[in-house]
Amino acid sequence: MAENWCEEEGYVQNGAVKLHYVAAGPVEGEPVLLLHGFPQSSYLWRRHLPALAAKGYRVVAPDLRGYNLSDRPAKPEAYRMLNLVGDIGAIYKQLGWQSANLVAHDWGGAIGWLFATFYPQQVKRFVAIDIPHPTAFREALQQPAQMRNSWYIWLFQAAGVAERVIGQNLEEFFNYIMLDQPRAGTYTEADRQEYLRMLAQPGQLEAAFNYYRVNTGPANVYSETASAFPPLKMPVMLVYGSRDFAFIPQVWEDTAKFCQGYFRKVELEGFGHWVLEEAPQETLELICSHLTVPVE
Secondary structure, eight states: OOOTTSSEEEEEEETTEEEEEEEESOTTSOEEEEEOOTTOOGGGGTTHHHHHHHTTOEEEEEOOTTSTTSOOOSSGGGGSHHHHHHHHHHHHHHHTOSOEEEEEEHHHHHHHHHHHHHOGGGEEEEEEESOOOHHHHHHHTTSHHHHHHTHHHHHHTSTTHHHHHHHHTHHHHHIIIIITSSOTTSSOHHHHHHHHHHHTSTTHHHHHHHHHHHHSSHHHHTOSSOOOOOOBOSOEEEEEETTOSSSOTHHHHHHGGGBOSOEEEEEETTOOSOHHHHOHHHHHHHHHHHTTSOOO
16 A cells, blocks of 8 residues: 555566555656665655655655565675666666656665766756765775764674674664754654664665675775766756765765766755755755756
């Protein structure tokens, strides 16, 4: 049954992996794909999805592979970035989209950057929220300040240990890293219970940590050669909170180097890494404004 903040739900098959999504808005509307990050689900978009649908957009928000109602493959290799990018392509194919607007947060944004890079003709406009360009982040990780900010990445590398320690203290850990981070009143009790329910599912923590283990481990981050990604030419907007705990300020400035077309950088003063939760109206207005930027 579809959740009460959306009109419908469905599934997309990508090989052996089944991906759950929620959707709203007229089928003939201009497509908008919303991608969540760690440690959330499509529930992140409970305010934005219906608001965008009410403006006539066809809005779809999947649970990324491994999260919530989507399948959780057992092998860590299943979470490599090429597979995550492939999931987005599978969504396009099943929905019959030739191109869409992409709005993405955190890990969803990391996937979004690469999907827009590999398949630029399929992304009309891109909104990256609380996530820099992957190369800007990789370069920043050479600095002690960013290494310190990324402490959780190194914690998640400990397969089995991270699941056991965090699983035994699930509510305390996620209160610390997410639920107690924003301004008071950001999350209702129902919100907190929904996220904790999702995170307590069997295999959920392992799946979420596998994103970090196979894509951001030391062997990848500190390899001698880095991938050379071509710059993006579609309209790009980068939105982030001034108090984002996960990134040093330099990553936001450096991200501009990888965007050759229209580029707008918006810092939301006083907000942290969870700006979509903390500032739903402000972020909605920013997203709507970007969806009107002319495309070539």
